[in-house]
Amino acid sequence: MSEIHVEGYSPTIKKRALSRKLVAARKEIGMTTTEVCRRLRWSATKLNYIEKAKWIEPNPEAVTDLCELYGIEGHAREALAELARQARQRGWWTRYNDVFQNEFPGFETAASAVSTYSNVFLPGLLQTATYMEALLPIGGVDDPAEIKRHVDARLRRQEILDRIDAPCRLHAVIDENAITRIIDPEVRTTQLNHLVTMADRSNVTIQLIPTTAGLYAGAGEPFTHLGFDDPGERDIVFLETTVDDRMLEEKDELRRYMLRFEQLRAVALSAEASRDRLLKGTG
Template sequence: MGNEVLRVAMAAVGETAESLAEKVRVDPKTAARWLADGRIPHPRTRFAVAGLLGKEVAELWPEPFRRRDLRWFRAWAELEQSATSLRSYQPLLVPGLLQTEGYARAVLSTGGLLPAAEVERIVAGRLDRQAVLSAEAPPQLVAVIDEVVLRRVVGDRAVMAGQLAHLAAMAEREHVQVRVIPAENPWHTGLAGPFVLARLPDGAELAYIDNQLRGQVVSDPVDVASLGRRWESVTGEALPCRRSTELIREVATTWS
C-alpha cells in the first residue's frame, strides 16, 4: 500500500522521487518505494524528508510512533531508538531513560499542570522508551548529572530511594555510564540548560534541547558542534564513573 500523504506533500512543493532522493542522499529507487510500497525509511532520513517537505515526521510516517508520545517529542523519541550512542546532560533531573516509574510520575504530576490521564500516558511512553537500553544491541549511554539531582526530593523519600538504587544499578551495566558533578564545583557551562547528543548508525550526530514548553531536535552541524564543546566541558567537571556510582549509593542511604 502506497504512502498517499507523502505523495501529496511532495507534489505540494514540487518534489519528485528523484529530486528528493538526491537531496537526502538515497537511491531514487529507494525513494520510489516509499511512495509505491509504503516503505518506511531510516529515522534520520525521515527527519530530513519531513524538513524538506515542511511536515512533521509523524504526519508522513505515523506507524513508528506510539500514540502516547507527545507530538513535539516524537521525532526525537524515534531517533533515540536508532542511536548507537547517547550523551545526556541534566542539571536538575534524572534523564528520562533512567527514571523509575514513580520518579517519572512524580515529576510530571508536580504542580497539577497535567491531567492525571495525561500524566499516565506520558509515563507509559517514557517507560516504553527505556526498552532500548535492554535491546540486543543497545546504544552506549553516558549520562552526566549534577549532585543536586540526587539530593532534591522528587515525590517522597521512598521515590528517591528507589530512583537512586535504580540509577546505581543501571550504572553497573556495561553500556551505561552515570557521572556526577559534585555540588561544591563552581558554576559551569552545563548549568545553562540540559541537552542530549545522539550518534546515528551512519555516523551523523544530532542533538535535542528542551525548555518549559517543548523540545527541539537540532541538526545544524554548527549548533551540534557547539553542544559537543559544552559536553566536553561538563564531563570535565564530573567525577569518574566508579566514584560517581559510590556517591549515588551514599546519597541513596540518606533517603532510606
C-alpha cells in the first residue's frame, strides 16, 4: 500500500466516515444490531468494531455484506466501496506503531484546527528536537536509536502546521510552569526561540498563563481539541493520562472542554504579551 502524506488526508478519518455511513444506513431501514448479527451470522463484537470504527483495516467483504443487507445499490454502494478502499490505505504514522500507541496522529493529520492546553510539558506540536531528547528519557525511552526514532515521529506530526494547502491552525495555552521546568540552558534557549518563531506565524497563537496568575479557572489535566472543516466530521477531545488515552466525541463532552479552553484563554496573557514574555526569557 502506498504511503499517505500529511496534506490533510487521513485514512483514519475515512474509516470513521465509513462507519458513520454504515450506521446511518442501518438506522434508515430500521434494523437493530441484533437483527444484523442474526441475518449475517456475525458476532456482536464484529459489528460493534465496524460501527465504532475500531477495525484496523475495513474489510471489503464485510462492507459488501452490509450493503446487500441494507439494500444499498448503484452509486451509493460504489461510494462506500471507494471509501473502504481509501480507509485501508496506510498513513505515515503506521510506520511508527512502536511510538504511537493509538490513532491520535491519524485524527490530528486531518484536523483543520487544534486547541491545546498544557501545564507540565510543552505541546507536542511546538516541541524542538532538543526538548524532545531531554523529555523522552523521563518516559523511559533512553536508547539513542529509539530516541531518534521517537523524535523523527514527533517532528513528522508537526508538518500539519506547514501544509501548503490550508495549514492547520494551532491555538496553544501553556502554563508558564512548563517553561520554568526547562533548566538546561541550551535546551531552554533553543525551545524559547522556537516558540517565539512559531508565535509569529499567522496560523499559530500562543498564550501563556503566568505563574503570578495563581490558582485559575480551567486548571486541570492537559487536553487537545481537534476541529475539522468537514461539517460531517465530529470534533474530538484527546486526553492523555498515566493509565490510558481517551478520545471524547459526545457533544456534551466537547462542549465542556471548549468551555474550559475559553476559561483558560481568558486567564492567560494575550498573544502579544505572551510573545514578549517568551522573548525576554531568551535573553
